[in-house]
Amino acid sequence: MTKRDEINKELSQEQREALLNALKARFEKNMNRHQGLEWDEVQAKLDTNPEKLGSLHEMERTGGEPDVVGFDEREGEYIFYDCSAESPKGRRSVCYDLAGLESRKKYKPENNAIDMATAMGIELLTEEEYRALQKLGNFDTKTSSWVQTPADIRELGGALFCDYRFGHVFVYHNGASSYYGVRGFRGSLRV
Structure with missing residues (x-):
């Protein structure tokens, strides 16, 4: 199994709930990063794009502490960055x-940064x-x-x-x- 396959596997219900709880808690604790945005709308977007949860899980697992930092109105997309205090x-x-x-x-x-990011489904x-x-x-x-x-x-x-x-x-x-x-x-x- 390749690293890409491991990362893209479907999360268990327990993993999904733990991840969503962590993301919600971080979102609510750091409202200055995403003023004017509501968690319920972010979660609704995640619910309709479950494949993105695998990438967010990898960001979290490797210490990135992902959080919403904006919303692209033209594309209708929420933007997550790694927000850990230090490099993950x-x-x-x-x-x-x-x-x-x-x-x-x-x-x-x-490893190298570009291949790791690609395997995680994220961009540097x-x-x-x-x-x-x-x-x-x-x-x-x-x-x-x-x-x-x-x-x-x-x-x-x-x-x-x-x-x-x-x-x-x-x-x-x-x-x-x-x-x-x-x-x-x-x-x-x-x-």
């Missing part, structure tokens, strides 16, 4: 992508989304997170990551093959 623990120590991972001669990590945050997240609180004050990297940078072997220090969001570059115990990635999901 279950997604750290990974290279940026498979090419970066394969280019390592030794000390290869087990863009730099713009990362900056928007930081307007909702202070995230990654001790860690950092890979973000989507423009093709021209990636073609030259680089990748981008962000963090929050000294009251500012910083965007940095590193080789896509690099990995650190305090660098992971944050994802987004539209429902």
Whole structure:
């Protein structure tokens, strides 16, 4: 069974209820992240898109603490981001992508951010989304997170990551093959 198959399996009723309870509690505790939105409407959308619960379950399981951060009126979609204080623990120590991972001669990590996100059914945050997240609180004050990297940078072997220090969001570059115990990635999901 592939990692993708494991993630897309249907949640048990117990897992579904536990996840929805966690999401609802986080939603109600952090109303500043989604002013004007109602949980009942979010849950109704989740009920009609049960396949998205598998992705949210993986976000939760890997320490992302997903929460609603907005609603796209044009597309009619709620937007979830990983809102854990630090980069999700279950997604750290990974290279940026498979090419970066394969280019390592030794000390290869087990995975890479792009493939993990794809398997989870989520997208890495863009730099713009990362900056928007930081307007909702202070995230990654001790860690950092890979973000989507423009093709021209990636073609030259680089990748981008962000963090929050000294009251500012910083965007940095590193080789896509690099990995650190305090660098992971944050994802987004539209429902």
